[in-house]
Amino acid sequence: MSLTDQELKDLKADRTVDAIGEVCPHTLNMALDELKKAEPGEIVVEVTDHSIATKTIPAAVKMNKQADFLGTLKESGNYSIFLKKR
Template identity: 75%
Template sequence: MSLSEKELLALKPDHIVDAVGEVCPHTLNLALDGLKKAKSGEIVVEVTDHSIATKTIPAAVKMNKIGEFLGVAKKGGEYHIFVKKA
């Protein structure tokens, strides 16, 4: 699924993970913890200022088959990484 930044930011996430100020691998661990708490079909968004997380989180989600990466929206210097739990 490929959504625009506007469409992503309009989504109402079920879980928000605050990872601002964190770096890898902690940003990835926080995202995975958030996905573990989510139920199937729920949307988890991680908010981070660490650009590398925009690559590591989607790759881990795909590799581990734990969800669907919906996209990344940049807002105010922060990245909002959207994942839907499988």
């Protein structure tokens, strides 16, 4: 499931992870740690400047079925990765 940029902008994040300046695998671990704390249905958004995280995080949550990847929004050189806890 991938939402449009406007749909992502309209979502309210329940939890936000600031991963600016971090690199893989730390960006992935930060997202997974926050997902563990989230309740089912909550939206977790990781904000990062590490483009590789836009591939590793969606692949990991798909593989472990911990969350649904909703999409990535790129703004001002940063990426917001939207996840919905299952």
